[in-house]
Amino acid sequence: MTEFSRIEEKVRAGERLSYEDGLALFLEPDVLRLGSLANWVREQRHGDRTYFNVNMRFEATNVCEASCSFCAFAKLEEGAPNAHTTTHEAAWKELAEFPDPRLSELHMVNGLHPTLPFEWYEELLRGWKRVRPSVHLKCFTGVEIHFFATKFGMTHEQVLSRLKAAGLGSLPCGGAEILHPDVRQRISTDKANGAEYLAAHRAAHRLGIPSNCTMLYGHIETFEHRVDHLLQLRALQDETRGFQCFIPLAFHNENNSLRKLPEPTAIDSLRTLAASRLLLDNFDHIKAYWVSMGIATAQLGLRFGADDLDGTIVHESIYHSAGSRVPMALAREQLVRLIREAGRIPVERDTTYGVIEELPRAAQPEAALKVRERFAQKRALSVVSGA
Amino acid sequence: MGKVFSRALERAGLTDLHSRALSGESLTRAELLRLEAADLLLVAGLADAMRARFRGDEVRFVRASSARELDLIVFKGVASEHGATGAEVLRELALLRLSTKPSTGIAVSVEALGLELAQTALLFGADTLIGDLSNARTLPLLDGAAARQRELAGLVARSGRRVTFAEPEPVLEQRP
Numbered sequence: 001m002t003e004f005s006r007i008e009e010k011v012r013a014g015e016r017l018s019y020e021d022g023l024a025l026f027l028e029p030d031v032l033r034l035g036s037l038a039n040w041v042r043e044q045r046h047g048d049r050t051y052f053n054v055n056m057r058f059e060a061t062n063v064c065e066a067s068c069s070f071c072a073f074a075k076l077e078e079g080a081p082n083a084h085t086t087t088h089e090a091a092w093k094e095l096a097e098f099p100d101p102r103l104s105e106l107h108m109v110n111g112l113h114p115t116l117p118f119e120w121y122e123e124l125l126r127g128w129k130r131v132r133p134s135v136h137l138k139c140f141t142g143v144e145i146h147f148f149a150t151k152f153g154m155t156h157e158q159v160l161s162r163l164k165a166a167g168l169g170s171l172p173c174g175g176a177e178i179l180h181p182d183v184r185q186r187i188s189t190d191k192a193n194g195a196e197y198l199a200a201h202r203a204a205h206r207l208g209i210p211s212n213c214t215m216l217y218g219h220i221e222t223f224e225h226r227v228d229h230l231l232q233l234r235a236l237q238d239e240t241r242g243f244q245c246f247i248p249l250a251f252h253n254e255n256n257s258l259r260k261l262p263e264p265t266a267i268d269s270l271r272t273l274a275a276s277r278l279l280l281d282n283f284d285h286i287k288a289y290w291v292s293m294g295i296a297t298a299q300l301g302l303r304f305g306a307d308d309l310d311g312t313i314v315h316e317s318i319y320h321s322a323g324s325r326v327p328m329a330l331a332r333e334q335l336v337r338l339i340r341e342a343g344r345i346p347v348e349r350d351t352t353y354g355v356i357e358e359l360p361r362a363a364q365p366e367a368a369l370k371v372r373e374r375f376a377q378k379r380a381l382s383v384v385s386g387a
Numbered sequence: 388m389g390k391v392f393s394r395a396l397e398r399a400g401l402t403d404l405h406s407r408a409l410s411g412e413s414l415t416r417a418e419l420l421r422l423e424a425a426d427l428l429l430v431a432g433l434a435d436a437m438r439a440r441f442r443g444d445e446v447r448f449v450r451a452s453s454a455r456e457l458d459l460i461v462f463k464g465v466a467s468e469h470g471a472t473g474a475e476v477l478r479e480l481a482l483l484r485l486s487t488k489p490s491t492g493i494a495v496s497v498e499a500l501g502l503e504l505a506q507t508a509l510l511f512g513a514d515t516l517i518g519d520l521s522n523a524r525t526l527p528l529l530d531g532a533a534a535r536q537r538e539l540a541g542l543v544a545r546s547g548r549r550v551t552f553a554e555p556e557p558v559l560e561q562r563p
Contacts, residue, residue, distance in 0.1 A: 004389065005389065005390070008389055008390055008391055009390075012390075012391075029547035030389075030547065031510055031546065031547060032392070032428065032431055032432050032435055032510055033389040033391075033392060035428055036389060036391045036392045036395065036428055036432070037389065037391050039428055040391045040395070262538055262541065265502070265503075265506050265542050265545050265546075266502075266503040266504070266506050266507045267506055267507060267509075267510070267545055267546045268545055270507070294503050295472075295473065296472070296473025296476075296501075296503055296504050296507070297473070297503055297507065299472055299473050299474050300427075300473055300474060300477065300507060303426075303427050303428045337472065338472055338474075341472045341474045341475055342427065342472075342474045343424075343426060343427060343474075
C-alpha cells in the first residue's frame with residue numbers, strides 16, 4: 001500500500017491525519033488524486049452546496065506601525081504618500097449609501113495606527129450600527145486586537161468586550177501569516193507573534209465572538225511550516241470550536257520587499273486548499289478566496305475541498321496593492337454563475353453561515369451545453385491548428 | 388488512480404470510459420456526450436490518465452512557430468457570450484484530449500490562457516505549452532528569457548511533471 005493509499009484509508013475511516021500525513025499531502029505528485037480525496041470530504045460535509053455572501057470590504061486606515069515584508073498596503077505614518085485614514089462620517093456614509101439591499105456583511109481590516117484612540121474605533125462601529133443595523137460587522141484581525149490590548153493597556157477580553165458592545169459581530173481572518181516563529185520572525189517582527197495571535201482568537205471564542213483564520217503561503221515558508229500552522233489552528237479549534245472557516249491566502253509579490261520571490265502557482269493553491277480540507281477535520285468551511293488565488297483557480301478550488309467563494313467584496317486594497325489583477329468586485333450574479341458552472345449549488349449565506357437563499361443548480365454546465373450544440377452542428381472542437 | 392477516484396467513477400457509471408481512455412483510441416461522440424455534465428474532476432482524471440499513458444510526464448515548451456511542425460493540436464479556448472469561466476475552459480480541454488487520438492499532443496498557449504489556467508491545464512490533458520521566452524507577454528512579471536525559463540521549469544515541476552525546452556538557449560530580450 002502506498003503512503004497516499006494509507007492516507008486515503010485513514011480519511012475514509014474518519015481518522016485524524018498526523019503531521020507526517022500532512023507533509024505527504026503537500027508532497028503528493030498526483031494533484032488530481034489529492035483533489036479527489038479532498039473533494040470527497042467536502043461532499044461528505046456539504047454535498048454540492050457552495051456558499052457566498054453579499055459583502056463589502058472597508059479599510060479605515062492603511063497607516064501602520066508594523067513593517068511586514070510581504071505587505072504593500074501599509075504606510076508608516078500619516079502624511080506619507082497614499083496614506084489615508086477615513087473619517088467617521090465618510091465611513092458611515094459609505095455603508096448607508098451602499099446600493100445593494102442584500103448587503104449582509106461589512107468586512108474591515110486596518111493598519112495598526114499609532115495615534116487613533118480606542119474610542120475612535122468604538123464610535124466607528126456604533127455609527128455603522130446606527131445607519132444599517134442589520135449588517136454584520138466582521139472587523140479587526142487578531143493582530144489588531146492584540147495591538148489594541150498592548151497599546152491601551154487592556155486584556156484581549158477587555159478589548160473584545162468593548163468592541164462587541166459597540167457592534168462587533170465577528171473577527172475576520174488576516175494576520176495569521178505563518179505562525180511558526182522561524183518564518184514569522186523574518187516576515188513580521190513587530191506585531192503579534194503566533195501565540196499572541198492565537199490568544200486573541202481564543203479570547204474572542206470564549207466571549208462568543210466567532211472568527212475565521214488564514215495562512216499566507218507561497219513565500220519563504222516550507223511545507224513543514226504550512227503543516228505546523230494548520231495543526232496549530234486545528235488544536236485551537238479542538239479547544240474552542242470558534243473558528244468558522246479557514247482561508248489560505250496566496251502571497252503576492254508586487255510593491256513589497258519580497259518582490260524577488262515568485263508567487264505561488266495555481267496548482268500550489270489547489271494543493272493547499274486540498275491539504276487544508278483534509279488536515280482541518282474540525283473546521284466546517286474552507287474558503288477559496290477569489291481575490292487571493294484568482295477567479296479561475298478559486299472556482300476550480302470548489303472541486304479541491306473548498307465550499308465557499310467569499311463574497312462580492314466591492315473594494316479591496318490589501319491584495320490589489322500587492323499586484324492582484326482580479327477585479328475589485330464580483331456581482332452576485334457572477335458568483336452564482338461561477339458556482340453553477342463548477343457543478344455546485346449556490347447558497348447565499350450570512351457571516352455565520354445562516355442560509356439567506358439557496359438557489360437552484362444549473363440544469364447543465366454551460367460547457368456541457370456547448371458540447372451538445374457542437375455535436376448537433378457537427379462542428380469540430382476548438383482548435384487552431386493540427387498536424 | 389486512487390480508490391476515491393475509482394469509486395467516484397463507479398458511482399457516476401463511467402468506469403468503462405477509464406478503460407476506453409487507456410485503450411489507445413479516442414472516445415466516440417456518444418462517449419463524450421456521457422461526460423457533458425459529469426463531475427469536472429472525473430473528466431480531468433480521464434483526460435489525465437490518457438495523457439499519462441500515451442504522452443508521459445514530459446511537458447514540451449515550444450514557440451508557436453514550431454508548434455505547426457509538431458504532431459499537435461493547439462487548444463484555442465472557449466468562446467462565450469459572458470466570458471468562459473475556468474471550469475468551462477478546462478472541461479473543454481479535457482474533452483479535446485479525450486476526443487483526439489492519443490499519439491497527438493495537446494498544447495495550450497501561455498499567453499492566450501494566462502499562467503494560472505495554462506499550468507492547471509497540465510492536469511486536464513495538456514502536454515505542451517506554447518510561448519516565447521524572449522517575449523515579455525509570456526511571463527510579464529519577469530525580466531529576461533533565462534528568468535522566464537527558470538520560472539516555467541518550476542511551474543511545471545510544481546504540477547508534478549518535467550519540462551523540456553525546444554529552444555533552451557535564452558535569446559535576446561525583445562520587448563513588445
